[in-house]
Amino acid sequence: MPQESEFAISIENVGKKYTIGHQRASGDGMRHVIEGAMRAPIAWLRRRQEQKIQQVDFWALKDVSIQINQGEVVGLLGRNGAGKSTLLKLLSRITVPTEGRIRIRGRVASLLEVGTGFHPELTGRENIFLNGAILGMRRTEIIRKFDEIVAFSEIEEFIDTPVKRYSSGMYVRLAFAVAAHLDPEILIVDEVLAVGDTSFQKKCLAKMVEFARAGKTILFVSHNLDAVRGLCQRGIWMKDGHVYKDGGADDIIEEYFNTVTVKDSKSLSNPDYEFAIERVVLRNGFGEECNHILPGEDLTVEIRYDAQKRIDQPYVTIGIVGVGGSCLTANMLLDGRRPDELLGKGKLSCRFKGLPLLPQRYIVKISVRTNNGDEMIVNYQDAASFSVVGDLSDYGFRGEFMSRAATSTPVVIPYEWELPDGQVAAISLAESNRLVRKLNGESLVSSNL
Amino acid sequence: MAELLIEADRIERQYWRDLWSYRELFFFFAWRDLLVRYKQTVVGVSWSLIRPLLTVLVLTVVFGRLGKMPAGGLPYPLLVFCGMLPWQFFSSAISESGNSLVAHGNMISKVYFPRLVITVSSVMTSFVDFLISALFLLVLMAWYRFLPPVQVVFLPFFVLLAVGASLGTGVWIAALMVEYRDFRFIVPFVVQFGLYLSPVGFQSSLVPDRFRLLYSLNPIVGIIDGFRWCILGAKSPLYLPGFAISVVEVTLLVASGIWYFRRTERTFADVI
Numbered sequence: 001m002p003q004e005s006e007f008a009i010s011i012e013n014v015g016k017k018y019t020i021g022h023q024r025a026s027g028d029g030m031r032h033v034i035e036g037a038m039r040a041p042i043a044w045l046r047r048r049q050e051q052k053i054q055q056v057d058f059w060a061l062k063d064v065s066i067q068i069n070q071g072e073v074v075g076l077l078g079r080n081g082a083g084k085s086t087l088l089k090l091l092s093r094i095t096v097p098t099e100g101r102i103r104i105r106g107r108v109a110s111l112l113e114v115g116t117g118f119h120p121e122l123t124g125r126e127n128i129f130l131n132g133a134i135l136g137m138r139r140t141e142i143i144r145k146f147d148e149i150v151a152f153s154e155i156e157e158f159i160d161t162p163v164k165r166y167s168s169g170m171y172v173r174l175a176f177a178v179a180a181h182l183d184p185e186i187l188i189v190d191e192v193l194a195v196g197d198t199s200f201q202k203k204c205l206a207k208m209v210e211f212a213r214a215g216k217t218i219l220f221v222s223h224n225l226d227a228v229r230g231l232c233q234r235g236i237w238m239k240d241g242h243v244y245k246d247g248g249a250d251d252i253i254e255e256y257f258n259t260v261t262v263k264d265s266k267s268l269s270n271p272d273y274e275f276a277i278e279r280v281v282l283r284n285g286f287g288e289e290c291n292h293i294l295p296g297e298d299l300t301v302e303i304r305y306d307a308q309k310r311i312d313q314p315y316v317t318i319g320i321v322g323v324g325g326s327c328l329t330a331n332m333l334l335d336g337r338r339p340d341e342l343l344g345k346g347k348l349s350c351r352f353k354g355l356p357l358l359p360q361r362y363i364v365k366i367s368v369r370t371n372n373g374d375e376m377i378v379n380y381q382d383a384a385s386f387s388v389v390g391d392l393s394d395y396g397f398r399g400e401f402m403s404r405a406a407t408s409t410p411v412v413i414p415y416e417w418e419l420p421d422g423q424v425a426a427i428s429l430a431e432s433n434r435l436v437r438k439l440n441g442e443s444l445v446s447s448n449l
Numbered sequence: 450m451a452e453l454l455i456e457a458d459r460i461e462r463q464y465w466r467d468l469w470s471y472r473e474l475f476f477f478f479a480w481r482d483l484l485v486r487y488k489q490t491v492v493g494v495s496w497s498l499i500r501p502l503l504t505v506l507v508l509t510v511v512f513g514r515l516g517k518m519p520a521g522g523l524p525y526p527l528l529v530f531c532g533m534l535p536w537q538f539f540s541s542a543i544s545e546s547g548n549s550l551v552a553h554g555n556m557i558s559k560v561y562f563p564r565l566v567i568t569v570s571s572v573m574t575s576f577v578d579f580l581i582s583a584l585f586l587l588v589l590m591a592w593y594r595f596l597p598p599v600q601v602v603f604l605p606f607f608v609l610l611a612v613g614a615s616l617g618t619g620v621w622i623a624a625l626m627v628e629y630r631d632f633r634f635i636v637p638f639v640v641q642f643g644l645y646l647s648p649v650g651f652q653s654s655l656v657p658d659r660f661r662l663l664y665s666l667n668p669i670v671g672i673i674d675g676f677r678w679c680i681l682g683a684k685s686p687l688y689l690p691g692f693a694i695s696v697v698e699v700t701l702l703v704a705s706g707i708w709y710f711r712r713t714e715r716t717f718a719d720v721i
Contacts, residue, residue: 018719089718090455092560092561093453093455093561094557094558094559094560094561094718095715095716095718095719096455096456096457096715096716097455097456097457098457099457100456100457101454101455101456101457102454102455102456103452103453103454103455104452104453104455105451105452105453106451108453110560110561112559112560113559116555116556116559116560117556117560119481119485121484121485121488121489122481122484122485126481126484129477130477130481133473133474133477134474134477134556134560134562135560136470136471136562138473139473
């Protein structure tokens with residue numbers, strides 16, 4: 001138990017209750033309240049009580065106790081609805097707990113959604129001042145940091161242009177730049193990295209690493225496990241409004257990664273572009289819909305989309321993420337083989353040839369960008385999952401520690417050992433290799449007979 | 450290091466300190482509203498003159514010329530302007546501030562700052578319009594070569610009373626609107642009828658004596674009478690009981706408004 005004096009955030013038995021159906025119950029608004037009270041006061045009171053019973057209480061958080069020390073960098077993990085966002089809202093004072101108490105030492109900056117309070121009619125310059133003030137900066141402080149903010153956002157030329165003329169990438173850059181210069185003791189970050197282009201995301205992460213190095217306390221929520229792994233020392237896994245596991249970030253992430261279940265019927269959409277990924281289908285080397293493949297087998301990732309509005313110059317990126325982080329990618333931003341447009345319902349697929357992956361669990365992530373890669377339409381961190389299953393001994397593996405394959409770096413391209421005695425050992429996860437060895441094995445057995 | 454305690458069912462001890470530390474935000478919001486309001490308009494700020502000007506013109510014609518209401522020897526446009534000045538302020542302040550929380554719903558559910566800042570700063574925005582209109586009153590008085598009496602020194606007090614009435618009502622409506630959107634319909638209604646129920650286009654001395662006290666229950670009556678008394682002088686005498694009622698009502702409005710606002714403020718983000 002850390003010493004009492006060290007904590008930055010102390011959450012003690014906190015619960016947050018939402019009453020579902022409350023607004024439905026009095027859906028007629030005030031007319032109902034007034035009219036009801038006037039017509040028959042007693043009946044109205046009685047009905048009110050009945051209504052209270054009918055309302056359903058929902059505990060978004062229950063009995064949560066967490067102590068975060070000064071200088072700790074903590075990653076919050078959990079599925080949607082696990083209570084992460086509610087917890088962050090409580091810590092940012094946006095709403096209050098129903099029970100328990102929270103003690104916070106130091107200035108808190110919370111980036112729950114960057115750019116809140118930006119006014120589209122105002123220029124970048126004006127919005128820096130407005131947004132800074134909303135986030136709790138003094139005018140003098142903003143003036144002092146103004147040049148730094150503008151430099152960080154990389155929008156110098158457009159600083160006197162109304163932000164309604166900005167691309168969404170520029171908008172996010174400016175918004176993050178303001179928030180990043182708040183200079184808090186405690187930083188609360190929720191999924192801000194889900195927006196913006198990759199290089200800017202890197203920059204944001206670098207800024208957060210800088211914060212962490214300076215001994216600030218950071219509480220970080222992201223579905224991007226790579227980012228959590230890179231930044232955090234401690235992981236807290238939330239489930240159904242409770243703290244499910246709390247421990248070293250690497251251990252928690254690994255365990256979380258292995259239990260995350262991905263429903264492949266899930267769809268992801270972006271209403272701004274009227275674009276949706278309706279379904280992501282994985283197929284094995286025979287083209288069968290399948291969630292497990294052999295090492296060295298082909299894997300096809302098929303994306304079924306619905307583009308109500310035309311998406312010009314779409315760039316699709318598919319990544320395959322293993323327990324240790326991203327390991328493979330197919331990226332139109334690099335190869336440039338993008339379609340001219342996406343319109344209506346359709347499908348697009350990518351066949352990964354002979355995936356040289358060890359038997360582990362993998363997650364497929366998909367993003368679609370447009371406008372020269374500047375605007376992210378969807379960024380789907382867990383689009384689908386699959387397992388590579390197979391017996392490595394089929395591929396000529398014969399180590400005593402083969403069970404370590406489950407946690408090893410997953411990509412194994414063909415390689416050759418050349419030993420001091422001149423012997424050459426070729427190792428490959430290629431499926432053909434496996435078949436050859438199987439055949440050899442069989443023929444060996446038959447020749448022995 | 451300062452420690453912040455967040456606990457269920459307790460209003461933070463640091464409420465007023467917080468409000469103080471966010472003091473600049475009052476001006477930033479008001480500044481933003483003023484800046485944004487006349488963007489992409491042709492005549493720009495002139496709108497804040499055109500609006501009261503046309504209203505004065507219409508009321509002068511309707512009440513003064515057509516209705517032939519007595520003006521007690523005063524120029525009728527001046528009489529109307531003195532009534533319209535506080536009324537326009539009050540009505541625009543309650544419309545703007547009443548809607549302010551709902552309009553900032555997105556911000557409320559994303560960032561913390563004392564919510565009172567939003568509502569108060571929208572009253573401030575209306576106050577700036579009030580000051581611009583007041584300048585125009587000076588022009589009108591110069592035109593009629595009208596010199597204000599000595600009691601003009603009491604004018605700041607009545608301005609304060611008008612601010613209080615606007616703030617108290619605005620804070621109440623804003624907080625209620627978060628849960629009951631009905632007020633979105635009630636407010637325009639109040640503003641429309643209030644123009645005729647308050648002595649804007651006529652003098653309140655026209656109301657029969659036996660109804661005068663009842664009429665004064667409208668807190669705006671005392672405020673408008675006060676403005677006329679300060680600016681136009683003895684020809685528009687102050688009705689003391691009405692004035693007292695106004696002061697009491699405004700005080701109650703402000704106190705109860707802030708009380709209710711603080712009580713509900715903590716759950717705005719959940720309800721909005």
